Amino acid sequence: MNERDVDRLLAGLVPAPPPTETRHRALAAARAAKVLGTEPEDAWSRLWRSRPVRLAWAATVVALLLAHALLSVRGPAPAGVSVSPAHLANQAEAEAELAAIAELPPLRLGVLPFIDPLGRPPVPSINPSTPSPRRPS
């Protein structure tokens, strides 16, 4: 018994025919379904199948790509933009304030923190002009 026997058995056989009345039932069911109307399509399917919507989508994508390309080619805005003197003065003032904040002077030079987190003794200053660190009394 080998594969050929199985093939020989199945070869030439056909699917079982349905009962005769099934033809009438199936066609009647199809006609009834047609009369009742097609299944309502969901919104996404309607959008996907709509040619104007697809065209609009394609046009939007193309417009966005063109705009992106155009802006990339033009580069940054030109330097010679006229600005009012009052605006310039305000801007300089703000920059000076920012610089002052960024360069805060130390409150007391040569003073170590009260508590050394590692428990080491205070190290004297190497710079002779700087007073030695003092322990708080």
Place this chain on the structure above:
Amino acid sequence: MPAIEDPTDGAGERPGDAVSFTMPVEPWRRLFGDIAGGRPGALESLYDAVAPHLFGLAVCHTRNREDAADVVAETFARVAQQGPRLRSVRDPRSWLLTVARRLTVDVARERARRAAEPIETAFCVAAPPIEPGRRVDARRAARLLALLPDHQREVIYLRHFADCTFAAIGRIVGIPTFTAASRYRLGLRRLRALMEEAP
């Protein structure tokens, strides 16, 4: 094989077209287009071409001829419900088998009302009308197929009697192509063993 007839519209007449289950995709798509366009006789042509294959597939699962007939009728209702969307079906034959199989699975799941018929009456295959002498073979094949697990039986049915490729079977059943081929191979092996047990 009945030819597509068009009693009303001579423009759509294509005398060369004959509807059969094994015809290529393009004539299938034309037939679906005709059904979508409401051409008289198109549904009847479709029925003659596919009903036995859909019925056999349904019997494979349900082992009940009445349930299988329900599946065929419901499949045709689904076809009619699609309306103009039928024109966008790429592979109508696989689409029909897929719809019928899903309906069959639904029927088989919810079926508590009807028990499976005896194997002797719920055959999924038959002898060809021109070879009535093969009825004994058909009965034997149907009996052996009924002893296979459902998933192997349907793959063997789709391959042998619905002329599907493994890729198409994979799409219809919802499994990878390799799995379809594997189920087919295991099914044939089991069938061989059954033939040896009951020669």
